[in-house]
Amino acid sequence: MSSHSPCLMFFFVFVLVFSFGYCLNEEGHYLQQVKLGFDDPDGFFSDWDDTVADYTPCHWTGVTCSEPGSGFVVAVDLSNANVAGPFPTVLCRLTGLKFISMYNNSINGTLPDELSTCQSLVHLDLAQNYLTGKLPESLCNLPELRYLDFAGNNFSGDIPASFGKFQKLEVISLVDNLIGGNIPAELGNISTLKQLNLSYNPFSAGNIPPEIGNLTNLEVLWLTDCNLIGPIPNSLGRLSKLMDLDLAINKLTGSVPSSVTELTNVVQIELYNNSLTGELPAVGWSKMTALRLIDISMNRFTGTVPEELCSLQLESLHLYENEFEGKLPEILSNSSNLYELRLFGNRFSGSLPKDLGKNSALVWLDVSNNLFSGNLPENLCKNGALEELLMIHNSFSGHIPVSFSKCWSLKRVRLGYNKLSGEVPVGFWGLPQVSLLELVENSFTGVIGNTIAGAGNLSTLNIANNKFSGELLNEIGLLDGLIEFSGGNNLFSGSLPDSILKLEQLTKLDLHNNGFSGGIPSGIDSLTKLNELNLANNKFSGNIPDKIGELSVLNYLDLSGNQLSGKIPVGLQNLRLNQLNLSSNLLTGDIPPVYAKKIYINSFLGNPGLCGDIEGLCDGKNVTKTVGYVWLLRAIFVLAGSIFIVGFGWFYFQYRKFKNSKQIDKSKWTLMSFHKLSFSEYEILGALDEDNVIGRGASGKVYKVVLSNGEAVAVKKLWGGSKKGEDEDLENGLGSGAVVDNGFEAEVETLGRIRHKNIVRLWCCCSTKTCKLLVYEYMPNGSLGDLLHSTKSGLLDWPIRYKIAVDAAEGLAYLHHDCVPAIVHRDVKSNNILLDGDFGARVADFGVAKVVNGDEKGGNSVSVIAGSCGYIAPEYAYTLRVNEKCDIYSFGVVILELVTGKRPVDPEYGEKDLVKWVCTTLDQKGLDAVFDPKLDSCFKEEICKVLNVGLLCTSPLPINRPSMRRVVKMLQEIGSVNPTKFASKDGKLTPYYYDDASDHGNVA
Incomplete structure (x- = not known):
């Protein structure tokens, strides 16, 4: 056993x-x-x-x-x-x-009728997937179903009338699909319904069914952007349990019915961006004791604001861009909950309530572009929460209250274009969080306080057109984040402090029409980002610094009306100036040949000792003839000298090339590879000569290196650490971007660990103490920006442009959604999208990329703005908080470039950029005026759909921008045979974008 x-x-x-x-x-x-x-x-x-x-x-x-x-x-x-x-x-x-919940997956295909056999089902969530086709009519046969969420799919067709037969349904959400037809009146039969969410669908133009008023248990009615027309039905007043009413972004007309005031449980009302008219109901608001947030902006409302409405305990009140008039009721200041008040773009008059901000922690106040007058309420920041104070274009008078000096929370201040006077309180200059301080066009006096040294976040200082006096203090040089300084038309005197040369981020310096004297600082070349320099009509003397010709991005230079003497620096010829004015000085000698043209004659008038071959500039009968002989002799001398220099230079270059090739110290180079390599660093080093340069810019030079095996790579040789911060584009190969001190490390860290077919591949990096090389795959068609905006743009027909858009979107979606933690590129632009031989697109240049900490609500803070003009999201520029929405905005600009063939910024737009130009042109001239004429009209419908995606991405409100994963999905749908929600109707485009003149912030 x-x-x-x-x-x-x-x-x-x-x-x-x-x-x-x-x-x-x-x-x-x-x-x-x-x-x-x-x-x-x-x-x-x-x-x-x-x-x-x-x-x-x-x-x-x-x-x-x-x-x-x-x-x-x-x-x-x-x-x-x-x-x-x-x-x-x-x-x-x-x-x-x-x-059943399959939320946020890739469930695809159509939804089968067999789903109705799940007879016990109570909760069905299939939101954020790829489902297509029509909604099954048989769903109403689920007798126990209470929760139905199909948001964020691609369902099309109509909402079945049979949905009105649901027996116990409480929540139905079809948000963000491709549903057409009209909202069926039968939905009014679902007596148990608590939430009806149909927003962001391309319904046919139609009215709000009055039968919706039968849903007496309804708590949420969300019909945003449903192509609704006609009036708001009176029957909605019967929704006694309603807490959230959102009818925004439609084409509703007529006035607000008085029955709305019967919604005694409503907490939020959103009616913005419609065509509603008339006056608001004068009475009845006092019954709405639960109302906290109301947004009726961007309509055509008239009359005054009812006092009963202002007597409620409101938290957020948006009335901007209407035609309201009269005085704002004083009782509004009694609300202990009010944190946001936006009234810009109306005709309000009189003074603001004197106790505004006294009883509540006011955070955002925008009353710009009205007719307000009187003093600034001194309690606006009493509770220490005020972040935005926007009051431009009114008639406010008096002084800035001393209490504002302790408003440490302030981030943006715009008091320009008023009638304010007196001295600015000393502490007000040094508020530590302020990034924008605008006092332009008032009557302020006194000096800039030395407390300004404490304004560590200040990036824009505009105090032009006032009566400020005294000298600029050395403390101005401590504002190392200052980007724009406008102080023209004041009474400043004395010399410019040397400390101003420390403002390495400065792009604009405008001090015209003052009394400054002394010389222009000789070290002005340290301001490497300077784009505009205006020192006109002062008392500057001495020579124009030779170094001014090294300001490579300068395009506006006005030194007229001073006492400058000596010769014009020849280095000015190196600049690409859109405007040059050196008139009314004491300059002598010859005008540099580049500017010795009649079109520049006004740039040099009023300099008696200045001469050149410009007709009418010089006096005397024989001057022109004599000057001609002089120039002939000079030309002969220069030609002979040039031949000698070129010959000597060629000999020296060949000798140095030979010498360098023999003296590479192999022991000093460190190689870090990220893929299996078929070459060594020495093969790369031996090919870095000027003959192989294919691009250059702020970050360095780019070389094309053909390897011994016949393959090509692109090599970026970074400048030394002292040259940084410029934002110029490389002509081919690798794109460009703003360069920061750790750009090399950022690029290596990012590209070294990610793999995606639409991200440029980094083969390896080589470095010594003094030189850093990045070796990438070579992209023979260069950058999208170079190709799109050159004579070769004809190579980019619409199918290729569409493919580029999808490829780039997939690359960015990988960074945002598949990398852990997520990566924000921060410099998405057409010049940083590279094209291979088949016009496949790769996202490139990660020198300013940033890892985003998902735990940081609203994005991660940065100290310096990265990006390129025309591509930067509006909120990024003033909040300095970076998240994925910034990239999405920039990518939207790229889409607009692909559709229009135009650059993101161009003189033809005036003060606008491409985004605003597109929206304005659409409204005024229609679609045909926006499309690139090089594109075949047979693709018009598809181009229209892609354009609408671009407008979605460039919405001024980050919350309205889709995720990159959603953008990829939308673009892919456009390329399929299925109809999409972005189709044009009657040849007109109805974008989600709306342009606000001030600072819109919507409660979603």
């Missing part, structure tokens, strides 16, 4: 294991069929196997049973599982299943 016991034991264990492995119950087998029907790249179903101890799937990830060990599955939750495949109808064989 004992000799056989081990064998019996083994047999018993084997039978036991075998029995467990093949005794999974029937519901478990159904779920395994679900698993087999999906692609599962992340292994979500890894524990969905048949080796279970209790015969049931109750312990599998995402599976819930009614009771432990019972085996009856009641819930299947695959939310955020990253699975792909069609909807598994086998789930409906689980007779007790009440809950």
Whole structure:
């Protein structure tokens, strides 16, 4: 017996294991069929196997049973599982299943009618997937269904009238699909409904069904951007339980019915961006004691604001861009909850309530572009929360209250274009959080306080057109983040302090029409980002510094009306100036040949000792003839000298090339590779000569190096550490971007660890203490920007442009959604999108990329703005908070470039950029005036759809911009045969974008 016991034991264990492995119950087998029907790249179903101890799937990830060990599955939750495949109808064989969630996956195909056999289903969430086709009419046959969410898919067709037969439905969300037709009146029959969310669908133009008023249990009505027309029906006043009413971004007309004031439980009302007219109901608002947020901006309302409305305990009040008039009721200041008040773009008059801000923690105040007068309320920042104070273009008078000096929370101040006077309180100059301080066009006096040294976040200082006096203090040089300084038309005197040369971020310096004297600082070349320099009509003397010709991005130079003497620096010829004015000085000698043209004559008038071959500039009968002989002799001398210099230079270059090739110290180079290499660093080093340069810019030079195996690579040789901060574009190969001290490390860190077909590949990097090289795959078609805005743009027909847009979007989506933690590029632009031989696109130049900490609400703070003019998201410029929405805005600008063929900034737009030009032109001239004439008109419908995606991405409100994953999805849909929500109607485009003249902030 004992000799056989081990064998019996083994047999018993084997039978036991075998029995467990093949005794999974029937519901478990159904779920395994679900698993087999999906692609599962992340292994979500890894524990969905048949080796279970209790015969049931109750312990599998995402599976819930009614009771432990019972085996009856009641819930299947695959939310955020990253699975792909069609909807598994086998789930409906689980007779007790009440809950299904497949939120945010890649569920595709159409939704089968068999779904209606899930007779016990209570909760169905298929939001944020790729489902297409029509909504099944049979869904109403689910007798227990209470929650239905299909938001963020691609369902099309009409909402079935049969949906009105739901027996217990409480929530229906079809937000952000491609649903057409009209909102069916039958929805008014779902008496149990609490939430009706149909926003962001391309419905046919139609009215709000009055039957919606029958939904007496409704708490949320969300019909944003549903192409609604006509008046707001009176019947909505019967929705006594309604808490959220959102009818924004439609074409509603007429006045607000008085029945709206019967919504006694409503907390938020959103009616912005419609065509509503008339006056607001004068009475009845006092019944709406729950109302906290109201946004009726961007309509055509008239009359005064009802006092009853202002007597409520409001938190946010948006009335901007209407035609309201009269005085703002004083009682508004009694609200203890008010944190946001935006009234800009109306005709309000009189003074602001004197106690405004006294009883509440006011955060945002914008009353710009009105007719307000009187003093600034001194309690606006009493509770220490005020961040934005925007009051431009009014008639405010008096002084800036001393209490503002302690408003440490302020970030943006715009008091320009008023009638304010007196001295600015000393402490007000040094508020530590302020990034924008605008006092332009008032009557302020006194000096700039030395406390300005404490304004560490100041990037824009505009105090022009006042009566400020005294000298500029050395403390101005401590504002190392200052980008623009406008102080023209004041009474300043004395010399410019040397400390001003420390403002390395400065792009604009405008001090014209003052009394400055002394010389222009000779070290002005340290202001490497300077784009505009205006020192006209002062008393500057001495020579124009030779170094001024080294300001490579300078395009506006006005030194007229001074006492400058000596010769004009020849180095000015190196600049690409749009405007040059050196008139009315004491300059002598010859005009540099580049400017010795008649079109520049006004730039040099009033300099008696100045002469050149410009007709009318010089006096005397023989001057022109004499000067001609002089120039002839000079030309001969220069020609002979040039021949000698070129010959000597060629000999020296060849000698140095030979010498360098023999003297490379291999031991000093450090190689870090990120892929398997078929070349060595020495093959790269031997080919870095000027003949192979294909681009140059702020970050360095780019070389094309052909390897011994016949393949080519692109090599970026970075400038030394002293040359940084410029933002010029490389002509080919690798794009460009703003350069920061750790640009090399950022590029290596980012590209070294990511892999994607639409991200440029970094092969390796080589470095010594004095030189850094980055070796990339070579892109033979250069950058999108160079090709699109050159004579070769004809190569980019619409199918190629569409492909480029999709490729670049997929690359950015990878950075935002698939990298952990996510990466924000921060300099997305056409010059940083490179094209291979087949015009496949790669996102390039990660020198300013930033890892985003998802725990940081609203984005990560940065100290310096990165990016390129015309591409920078509006909120980034003044909040210095970076997140994925900044990249999405920049990518939207790239889409507009692809559609229009125009640059992001251009003199033809005036003060606008491409985004505003497109929107203005669409409104005034229509689609045809926006499209690139090089594009074939047969693609007009598809181009129109892509244009609308671009407008979505460039929405001024970050919350309205889609994610990059959503952008990819939209673009891919446009390229398919299925109709999409972005189709034009009657040849007109209805974008989601709206342009606000001030600072709009919407409560979503």
